[in-house]
Amino acid sequence: MRDYKWLHEYCLNRFGSAAELEAHLPVPLTPAQLRKISDDRYLSTLSLRVFRAGLKHSVVDAKWPAFEQVFFGFDPEKVVLMGAEHLERLMQDTRIIRHLGKLKSVPRNAQMILDIEKEKGSFGALIADWPVTDIVGLWKYLSKHGHQLGGLSAPRFLRMVGKDTFVPSYDVVAALNAQKIVDKVPTSLRDLATVQGAFNQWHAESGRPMCQLSMMLAYTVNH
DNA sequence: AAGCACGCGCGTGGAATGAG
DNA sequence: CTCATTCCACGCGCGTGCTT
Numbered sequence: 599m600r601d602y603k604w605l606h607e608y609c610l611n612r613f614g615s616a617a618e619l620e621a622h623l624p625v626p627l628t629p630a631q632l633r634k635i636s637d638d639r640y641l642s643t644l645s646l647r648v649f650r651a652g653l654k655h656s657v658v659d660a661k662w663p664a665f666e667q668v669f670f671g672f673d674p675e676k677v678v679l680m681g682a683e684h685l686e687r688l689m690q691d692t693r694i695i696r697h698l699g700k701l702k703s704v705p706r707n708a709q710m711i712l713d714i715e716k717e718k719g720s721f722g723a724l725i726a727d728w729p730v731t732d733i734v735g736l737w738k739y740l741s742k743h744g745h746q747l748g749g750l751s752a753p754r755f756l757r758m759v760g761k762d763t764f765v766p767s768y769d770v771v772a773a774l775n776a777q778k779i780v781d782k783v784p785t786s787l788r789d790l791a792t793v794q795g796a797f798n799q800w801h802a803e804s805g806r807p808m809c810q811l812s813m814m815l816a817y818t819v820n821h
Numbered sequence: 822a823a824g825c826a827c828g829c830g831c832g833t834g835g836a837a838t839g840a841g
Numbered sequence: 842c843t844c845a846t847t848c849c850a851c852g853c854g855c856g857t858g859c860t861t
Binding site: 648650746 | 828829830831832833
Binding site for chain 3: 649651653654657658695696697698699700785786787
């Protein structure tokens with residue numbers, strides 16, 4: 599495993615200057631900012647991630663205003679009441695993506711959000727408070743309690759809302775392979791813990807958010 | 822005008838395997 | 842034995858671009 603110094607220098611070389619590098623790195627929201635996001639916006643983004651999976655993002659994004667309409671602005675209290683016949687009816691609506699499994703995931707994930715509201719006050723509180731040094735734990739929590747959130751969907755959702763996380767994308771996994779941290783796509787708890795440990799080390803060395811380390815790592819493999 | 826294959830980019834479920 | 846994990850096959854809707 600290379601140290602942060604190597605990673606930083608590699609990226610400076612690639613971008614030519616510190617300013618150019620910084621311009622290409624994401625900036626996560628603060629816990630306070632994450633708390634301010636309302637639960638209907640969390641459900642909207644969560645659902646957008648679910649429907650994007652496997653499809654061209656531009657296709658789904660273009661239909662999103664219609665999704666907001668048919669799902670009552672993603673108000674969890676309303677969405678959770680949508681029954682089977684209601685969802686079957688949506689299967690006829692060409693303004694949205696007619697995928698029953700994904701449509702069913704919306705009220706199910708609304709239920710998860712309501713459950714968390716009850717326990718923590720808001721979904722945003724859960725997201726804001728989860729420590730970045732165990733972000734794989736949050737991925738697991740979301741895929742276990744939510745629906746259609748396996749694979750990279752949980753980390754990608756978190757990236758979309760601004761929660762600091764790394765994402766084991768194709769490029770990031772290639773970089774982790776190159777540095778002999780793991781030798782395949784990390785899916786087991788053990789491999790995920792190993793990867794989390796590597797990021798925690800770079801994080802401690804540099805003070806950089808995980809999302810920036812993740813992108814810098816991705817830049818170290820050719821594409 | 823209608824039909825089809827393709828690529829997109831994943832997630833799911835069940836079976837098989839492994840750990841304790 | 843149980844429970845967790847991994848493996849594998851399969852499936853998903855849409856838009857594009859081609860053929861009929």
